[in-house]
Each structure stands twice: as C-alpha cells, then as structure tokens.
Amino acid sequence: MALCPRVTTYPPLGKATVLPNASEVQITVIIEWERDRQYPFELELLYAEAATAGHPTSWKKQPVPSSGSPSIVLDPDGTYNTASFTGSFLLNELSPATSEDGSTHIVFTVQYRRDKFDAWKYVKAAQGIETGEFIVPVISSQDPSISESLSLENSWEACELDIAGGTQVWQLTSSEKIAKSQQDDTVLEEIVLGRINRQLRFMAITRIEPFWIGCEHDREHFYISNDGLLLSFLSTTGKCVTLLALNEADDVYTVFRSSSDGSIIVAGRNDGLAELPLQVLVAISPDKQASISAVLSQARQKVSKRPKFQAFIETAHAQSLSKPEISFFDNMGYCTWNGLGQDLTRARLLDGLKTLAAQGVKFNTLLIDDNWQSLGKTGLDFSEPGFRGWSRFEANEEGFPGGLGSVITEIKKRYPWIQYVGVWHALLGYWGGLSHDTEFTSNYKTRMVRAKLRLNTPGDVLIIDPDDIHRFYDDFYSFLRSSGVDFVKTDVQHMLGQLVDPKDRSEVPTAFQSAWTSAYLKHFEGRAISCMSEIPQILGHSFLQDKTPKILLRNSDDFFPEIPGSHPFHLFVNAHNALLTQHLNCIPDWDMFQTSHAYSSYHGAARAISGGPVLITDEPGSHDVALIDEMAALSPAGRRIAIRPGVATTVDMWDSFAAGQMLRIGASTASGAGILGLFNIADGVREALIPVHDLFAGAEAPGAILVRSYKTGQIFAPQTPLEKLVKVKCATRGWDVLTGYPLTKVGSRNVAILGLTNKISGAAAVTQLEVTDNVISLSVKALGRLSWYLEGDQSAPGKIIVDGKHELNIDTVSAEPAGNSGTLYAVDLEELWRTRDLWRDGLATIEVRIIL
CATH class of the missing domain: 2.60.40.10 (Immunoglobulins)
Structure with a gap:
C-alpha cells in the first residue's frame, strides 16, 4: 500500500x-x-x-x-x-x-x-x-420525441416503431439512396447522421480487426477509430441512446464512423441491384441493457422479412433431422491448439492424451484443432500457412496414417470418458480456400474469387461455387460423421466479408451460411462452434434469428498465453462484446485457456461465470487440477461439466479499459441468485464498494439478500439491497466472485440455498428451487458441497433426502456460524455419489429435499 x-x-x-x-x-x-x-x-x-x-x-x-x-x-x-x-x-x-x-x-x-x-x-x-x-434523471409521463436525445441532419427521417417499459425504438432512414456498388469492399458511401444531445459517455462495439469485434470508449466527444456496429451513449439526462447499424434490405452493408466534430456518420455499401437508402435502428431508455435489447429485438424482426433470410431458414429447417443436445454446451473440453502445438500428428495427439489422463485431467469433449487437414498449393506462397489450400476430406497421411476415423476410434476406445470428438476446419476449406487440381475441382463446381487473406493481402482464392455448396457440405459432414466426428469448429468465417467483387459479395455469404447451418444441424444435431465470424454479414444474418438452435460463437480474439498484457484486456473485451452477442442466436465462447499459467485462475473464474463453455488447452503435464475442480464439477452421470449461469456481461459499460477501474461482470441463475465477478485489470491494488443490488444487474433485487465472497468464504446476511455495500480489494491479477442469494422466510427464520460453495459458479448448479412450510426442495445438475444458510443457532435439520430415496445421516452434515446470526450447513454430494456408487447414465439432475 x-x-x-x-x-x-x-x-x-x-x-x-x-x-x-x-x-x-x-x-x-x-x-x-x-x-x-x-x-x-x-x-x-x-x-x-x-x-x-x-x-x-x-x-x-x-x-x-x-x-x-x-x-x-x-x-x-x-x-x-x-x-x-x-x-x-x-x-x-x-x-x-x-x-x-x-x-x-x-x-x-x-x-x-x-x-x-x-x-x-x-x-x-x-x-x-x-x-x-x-x-x-426525471421520469416523465410523456413520451419524448427523438429530437430530445438525437439532433438529426435533414437528410434523415425518423419513424417510431415501438414503445414498451419506458424504451422507445425508431428506425432512421436516409432520404439519399445509394446505387449498386461497382467498387471493392473498402469503398463505402458516407452520410452524416447527427449528434447525441448532452453526451456524457459512450461505448462502441467496433470492428477492431476484420474478424473480431471489440469496444471503444470516450466521454463528451464521439470518436471511434474502427467501423462501428453498435453505439451506446449516456446523456446527462441519465438516458441511454443505442444505435444499431442495420439495413432491412439484403446485400446492404452498414457501419458507423465518426467525424472530426463528433458527429455520427453512417457508411454503407449496396451490393444489390436497386438503389436503396441507408437505415439505422435507435432505442432510448433509462435502462442501458434495455436499450440494447430493444434495437436487437427490432433488428431480428427486420431481418426475418429479408428474402435471402427466409430462404435460409426454410433450408435449415428442411435439413435439420433432430434437436440439438443442449448438454453438449455444458461439457468441459480440451483443445489441442496451444497445448499440443501446431505440428499435430496422431502420435503426438495420443501421447498428449495419455499424459493428461495420467495427471487426472479428464474431460468429455476433445477438439482436434488446426493441422489435421490435407493441404496443397493455391498459386500463392505455400510457405505461408495462411495461403495454403485444402486438398481432400481425409486427414493428411504424414501426420495421421490410417486416416481420421482410425485415430478417433482409438481415442474413444482408450478414453471412454471422452464423449465428443470434434475437428477444426475453415469455412472456405482452409486459410487460403481450396487447393488447385484436386478431388474438389473434379467433383464440385468451383469459383475463383478475389479476396483479402491474412494481413489484408489480396489474392485469388478458389472456393466451392454457391450453386454446389450445399451438396459439398452435406458430403463433407457425412464423411466426418462416418469417421466418428461429433462436432465441428468452423473457423476463418470472416472471409465472407473479405470478398472484393460485388457479385461475389452478393452471392457467396448467404449461400455458405445456409449450407453450413443446414449441414451441422443435419449431421451434428447443432453441435458446432462458429469462429472468426464476428462480421456484419454473419452477425446480422444467420445469428440474428431464433429459428434454429443456438450454437457456440467465439466471442473475442484468442487467448495468448505468452502476452501478459493481453489477459486483462481479453476479459474486458469479452464482457463488453457480450452486450451484443447475448442477444444473438448463440452462446458466447470466451475461448480456451491454460490452467498452469500466471493468469490461470483469473481466466478460470471468468470462464466459470461467463455463461459459456470451459475449454482448456494445457500442455500435457502442466495443470492446476484444483482450479479445474473449482471451474467444473461431475454430473450425476459422471461427466465433467461446466456450471454455466446465464450469459455474463459487463455491469459498467461506460468504463474504458484505460481507466483501470475494477471490471465487474454480472450473470444470473435459474434459482434467482445473482453473480458478480470482480477482476482487477490494472497494475497494483484496486478497491470497490459494491452495492448489493448490483449483484442482480438487469433484474429486480429481492427484498432481503445473503452475500458470499468466493475467495474468502465470508457471508454477509441479511442485506437490504437499497442500503448495503460490500467492499472488495483485488491485487494485480486479483479477482473475486460475489454471489447474492434471495433470503426466504421459513416460519420466522430466513433461509437461503447457496448451491455448490466449492465451485466458482456453484449457485448456477441449482436449476429449480421451492420453499414451502418447513421443506426446501431443489434440483441440482452437478455434484459438490451443497450448502444452505439458516438464520438462528446450529440446530441440525430434521431430514435430508436425495434423489427421492437416499436419506443422509445427520452426522454427514456440517454446520458453522455464518453472517451476523445464522448457520451455514453443507453436505458433500460428490462424496455421497462415490461412496454409494450412484452414477447413472442419462441422469441430468438430482432432487434434494431438506426438511427443517
């Protein structure tokens, strides 16, 4: 200090x-x-x-x-x-x-x-x-006009679309129309929109790279250094103004830019046939989350009327044979990318899995990342991996003798706890598309397109023609399925936004999205990860709908273990990107990470509460097994799963990364608990006073609350949310997770169910909760130290019955003083399952009844 x-x-x-x-x-x-x-x-x-x-x-x-x-x-x-x-x-x-x-x-x-x-x-x-x-702010009974918050230029017309719960939504349309583009993808027409009145802060979700979105912040002057997708402004009236760049017509690309005087510019490109105006959706609300939700909800309605989108949905439904297995998203997984390196072979893969198993690191999901595919020349520099092309469905012979199916069969035979094996591939084939003169050019119609590859280098890229892409993906995924593949990670999807020719930009993106979606639904029951796909052509199309099952979406740039400064920023960007992606047809994936690393627990805590998957990429022999146990738990069926709450987002969307304030990430649970992760993103100690009601960001706080610190185990109860504060301090790389639990009256005493207190996101293990008279009934989806708080002395509960028939001895229940005047009880469900051998395939949740 x-x-x-x-x-x-x-x-x-x-x-x-x-x-x-x-x-x-x-x-x-x-x-x-x-x-x-x-x-x-x-x-x-x-x-x-x-x-x-x-x-x-x-x-x-x-x-x-x-x-x-x-x-x-x-x-x-x-x-x-x-x-x-x-x-x-x-x-x-x-x-x-x-x-x-x-x-x-x-x-x-x-x-x-x-x-x-x-x-x-x-x-x-x-x-x-x-x-x-x-x-x-002052709450007005009258609905204000848009001009009170946004000074529009004369070239724009505003049409009010909706008003609900204090949130108003408008569509802004330019009177000036833009003609069909004859230029490459970088040439956009710009129209000045206007300025926010009494601007105090802003947050922008922008295209920080061709394949990733991130966030930018500032105060009274609007300036962004990258093209923006979504802008949110806080005005001195206390209202939030959110703008979304979206056109209701097919083939119009729209983004935000800024002028030197702080005005908002709308920039667009029209790849359609007819002249069209530019359009923007605007929502104004006293609630910042509500304003973002409102523009995305209206955008979804607009997109659903597009002809290409309607054809996309019709095709996807026709090809989908079954509903996805939602439990797939809960599985803890291992990815080969950082852990086993990029020189991947069958021998290296099997040796790595052997070491992992010997260390006790078991997981249900294995992702075989890049470098399994067979590659060939493309006419570009073959020494550069980003310019190589894909040459056949089967794995490369040098690294995988016997083929892909052989190694997957061997993996599942040796390690029966690995339930799902997936493979990586690029949407267009490989980083440089398809190799020339291969079985692909013989069997499928192809097209040469001009596109910008790595480092925005223009080049000729061979791809499957849109006319044949559905047949191609059906054949490819049939091959993968017959080889034992259970899911796919489809990467390099940003190439759909790197096409130079207007004709290709109009025909290729929607066809490839339709074919890929149909194929993963048909062959993998929705088990897919979409990566490098944070581009408007995808986010505003196949992800801006709710007609197909959700899949995993990589939510930010990669985890870089070797770059110390990247780790706080990685969390910061993910928490802000989720403000947008939480409203899309996906589950945000904060990327894999390593458990034996200076920032391991920092990343692990964030992944545990993110609402997305937990995917590790440890080097074999370098593990923190204790951290893995804190992030994940065994299910009643014996599978290692992530205990996912709802999708987590930043609570403080106006704070810039440079300000170094404590990053606060909030999530909710099915049982009504609120989770608030606290992460120090700066060097040195940071402190914060946390209002108890902030643990329930986005939802109304209960009248009485118990608060628990994960790091110290301290319990503060009872808390009144409108009055109480909790002080937290975090050192460099420091973090804590505060969880708020509703207190419910049982007779004259308060009771709270804390979930699994030995797990970072343990409150999310409780999927259902009911308190009646002197009985607490709950369902849990994972095993661990199930805890509950009861106001008063340490009198033992009357009975605890698990799974309808297993009554626990009272001496297996621990009790210790907690809060000001209560007792914390706990029972180890994992120990119970082991000693009584209660594992049962297909058992997703168990019922627990606590009779007081």
Whole structure:
C-alpha cells in the first residue's frame, strides 16, 4: 500500500453513476491505511453542478460524518485500519438548479485530513483518482420525441416503431439512396447522421480487426477509430441512446464512423441491384441493457422479412433431422491448439492424451484443432500457412496414417470418458480456400474469387461455387460423421466479408451460411462452434434469428498465453462484446485457456461465470487440477461439466479499459441468485464498494439478500439491497466472485440455498428451487458441497433426502456460524455419489429435499 491512505467511495470516483428516483444522495467513503496508527480522520464532500463546475478546489463543501463500516471482504495479505464515513444529502441542497428536462447532474470528489491540525488533501492530488459524477434523471409521463436525445441532419427521417417499459425504438432512414456498388469492399458511401444531445459517455462495439469485434470508449466527444456496429451513449439526462447499424434490405452493408466534430456518420455499401437508402435502428431508455435489447429485438424482426433470410431458414429447417443436445454446451473440453502445438500428428495427439489422463485431467469433449487437414498449393506462397489450400476430406497421411476415423476410434476406445470428438476446419476449406487440381475441382463446381487473406493481402482464392455448396457440405459432414466426428469448429468465417467483387459479395455469404447451418444441424444435431465470424454479414444474418438452435460463437480474439498484457484486456473485451452477442442466436465462447499459467485462475473464474463453455488447452503435464475442480464439477452421470449461469456481461459499460477501474461482470441463475465477478485489470491494488443490488444487474433485487465472497468464504446476511455495500480489494491479477442469494422466510427464520460453495459458479448448479412450510426442495445438475444458510443457532435439520430415496445421516452434515446470526450447513454430494456408487447414465439432475 502507498504511504497515502487509500480512499474508496460510493458513488465511485472516476465514473458516472445514474441514481434513479432519488430525492437524496447517500455518499459512503472508506479511508484505509496500512500503518498501525490511530487517526481521527475528517472528511468533506466537494461538489458542483456539472454545467458550471471549475476546479474542485472551488466547489462547495459539506462535512461527511463518520459511520459504521460497510461489509468488508477481508484482505488476507495485509493488516490495515479503516475509517468509514456516510452522509445523506438532499438533492435540492446539493443542486438548487436543474437542467431543462428536470434532471440533476453533479460532479464530486472528496478531501480528507488525518486530524484537525492537518492540511486538507484533495483526493486527486494525493492519489490521482478522477472526480466522479452522478445523475438523477426525471421520469416523465410523456413520451419524448427523438429530437430530445438525437439532433438529426435533414437528410434523415425518423419513424417510431415501438414503445414498451419506458424504451422507445425508431428506425432512421436516409432520404439519399445509394446505387449498386461497382467498387471493392473498402469503398463505402458516407452520410452524416447527427449528434447525441448532452453526451456524457459512450461505448462502441467496433470492428477492431476484420474478424473480431471489440469496444471503444470516450466521454463528451464521439470518436471511434474502427467501423462501428453498435453505439451506446449516456446523456446527462441519465438516458441511454443505442444505435444499431442495420439495413432491412439484403446485400446492404452498414457501419458507423465518426467525424472530426463528433458527429455520427453512417457508411454503407449496396451490393444489390436497386438503389436503396441507408437505415439505422435507435432505442432510448433509462435502462442501458434495455436499450440494447430493444434495437436487437427490432433488428431480428427486420431481418426475418429479408428474402435471402427466409430462404435460409426454410433450408435449415428442411435439413435439420433432430434437436440439438443442449448438454453438449455444458461439457468441459480440451483443445489441442496451444497445448499440443501446431505440428499435430496422431502420435503426438495420443501421447498428449495419455499424459493428461495420467495427471487426472479428464474431460468429455476433445477438439482436434488446426493441422489435421490435407493441404496443397493455391498459386500463392505455400510457405505461408495462411495461403495454403485444402486438398481432400481425409486427414493428411504424414501426420495421421490410417486416416481420421482410425485415430478417433482409438481415442474413444482408450478414453471412454471422452464423449465428443470434434475437428477444426475453415469455412472456405482452409486459410487460403481450396487447393488447385484436386478431388474438389473434379467433383464440385468451383469459383475463383478475389479476396483479402491474412494481413489484408489480396489474392485469388478458389472456393466451392454457391450453386454446389450445399451438396459439398452435406458430403463433407457425412464423411466426418462416418469417421466418428461429433462436432465441428468452423473457423476463418470472416472471409465472407473479405470478398472484393460485388457479385461475389452478393452471392457467396448467404449461400455458405445456409449450407453450413443446414449441414451441422443435419449431421451434428447443432453441435458446432462458429469462429472468426464476428462480421456484419454473419452477425446480422444467420445469428440474428431464433429459428434454429443456438450454437457456440467465439466471442473475442484468442487467448495468448505468452502476452501478459493481453489477459486483462481479453476479459474486458469479452464482457463488453457480450452486450451484443447475448442477444444473438448463440452462446458466447470466451475461448480456451491454460490452467498452469500466471493468469490461470483469473481466466478460470471468468470462464466459470461467463455463461459459456470451459475449454482448456494445457500442455500435457502442466495443470492446476484444483482450479479445474473449482471451474467444473461431475454430473450425476459422471461427466465433467461446466456450471454455466446465464450469459455474463459487463455491469459498467461506460468504463474504458484505460481507466483501470475494477471490471465487474454480472450473470444470473435459474434459482434467482445473482453473480458478480470482480477482476482487477490494472497494475497494483484496486478497491470497490459494491452495492448489493448490483449483484442482480438487469433484474429486480429481492427484498432481503445473503452475500458470499468466493475467495474468502465470508457471508454477509441479511442485506437490504437499497442500503448495503460490500467492499472488495483485488491485487494485480486479483479477482473475486460475489454471489447474492434471495433470503426466504421459513416460519420466522430466513433461509437461503447457496448451491455448490466449492465451485466458482456453484449457485448456477441449482436449476429449480421451492420453499414451502418447513421443506426446501431443489434440483441440482452437478455434484459438490451443497450448502444452505439458516438464520438462528446450529440446530441440525430434521431430514435430508436425495434423489427421492437416499436419506443422509445427520452426522454427514456440517454446520458453522455464518453472517451476523445464522448457520451455514453443507453436505458433500460428490462424496455421497462415490461412496454409494450412484452414477447413472442419462441422469441430468438430482432432487434434494431438506426438511427443517
């Protein structure tokens, strides 16, 4: 800790916080210092109306009285003293004047001194902490016009589409039409849209590379360095304005850009036959998540009317023979990419699996990544892997003698716990498409297209012609299925957006998406991973619908074990990209990672709560088995599964990565618990005061809540969400997961079901929960330390019955004091399953009844 005391506030400094329906504002401050000295600290709030604020030293001042400490997650690595201050200030005292719409916008900071003889220390000067802002919006009974939030140029017309729950949606259409493109893919026509009124912050989902999306942030001036897909703005009125670049016509590509004066530009390209306008969807809401949800919902309706989309759905339904096996997404898996390297062979694969099994690392899903395919020349530089082409269905003879089916048969024979084996391939064949003069050119109609390959290098790429692509994919996946393949990871899909010729751009993307979707539904029952596919031509087409089953979508750029600075950014980008991808027809996949690594638990905790799969790529012999056990659990059928909550997203979408604020990632569970992951993305210690209601971001918080820290096991109960704060500290690479559980009355006492407390996302193991009279009935999908909290002394429960017939001895139930006045009970379901040999194939969940 630095010599200066550390100051943590709520509302937080360095951020903009919206406080809805507030007539008074409560400011809480914790001052923490390491030295064993007793100081009678004094604290003052400095504040001003944002419109007239100068330097904080000229702002108004209010003393903040000392108070009892909020709940504090203990820091096991250090000793420190704390002083707590809480003050409630009437809004009309802080800001007698309001803006034209009636909202209040205050900037604030604090200053402190150790005692009355010490000089006041302004917190930014002492610690570099920026000022904070809070907005108190006014809820109006009238529906405002779009002009109150967005100043449109005259070349745009607005049509209101929907209003529900305080969220309004418009479609904006340009009066200027754009003709059929005769240019390559980089030439877009630009039309200035307008500017956001009273802009305070913005977050943009942009195309940071041709194949990945990411996020950009700033404050009052709108500027993005990459083409944008989705823009969200926070205004000083407290409202969120979200814009989605989408055209309801086929073959129109639309993105956002920015001008030097901060205006929003819509840029587009028309690959269709007729002249068409550019279009944008806009949603305005006091709820930032609701505004994003609204534009995606309207976009889905628009896309469903496109002729090419309707043909896509009709074909997909005709080829789909069965529904997907949803449990596939829960399986813990292993990928060969980083762990076994890119020089993959049958011998290396089998040797690696042997070492993994000997180390006790067992998984249900195996992905054989790149370098199994047979490759040939393409007319480009064969020494560059990105320019090679695919030459036949069967695996390469040098690395896989005996073929693909032989090695898969051997794998499943040796390791019966591996339920699914999948293979990687590129959508067009390989990185450079198809090799010339092969069985493909003999058996299928092909087409030479001009496309931009790796590093945007233009080249001639041989592909299957759209007229024959359905037959090709049906044959290819028939071969894979006959070889024992159970799923596919289809990569390099961004090539559909790298085509240069307008005719190819119009004909190729939708045909390939239709053929691929139909084939994986028919042959693999929906078991597929879509990768490098975060491009508008795919996100706004095959993923912007809910007519086919969901599949896994790689949600961000790769995990790079050798680049230390990439790890915090990887989590940050995934959490922001999920703001968009959570509304698509997919389950976001945060990519594989290694468990024996400086950032292993950091990545592992994020994967556990992400709502997506847990996929590792360990080098054989380098494992953290304890971390694997924390991320995953055995199912009642004996399979190792990820305990997936709902899709997780960032809670603080206005915070930039450069600001270094604690990254907060929120998810929900089927049983009503709320999960909030906390990750330090900066060097050095970071602290945060967490409002209990933030654990239930996106949903209404229960009236009484129990909060548990995963890292320390501390329990805080009962908590009232509108009043209570929890303080968390994380060192470099540090993290914690707070879980909030609804407290339910049983007689005169509160009870909460915590799920599996030895698992990071253990609350998500509870799939159903019912409390009636003195009986708690629940279903769990995984085994571990099942825990529940009961207010009062450590009296033993009456009975615990598992799976309808197995009554547990009371002496197998542990009990320990928890919270202010309660008891935490626990029973080890995994130990029960082992000692009684209760494993049963096909058993997805078990029932537990706790009779008090």
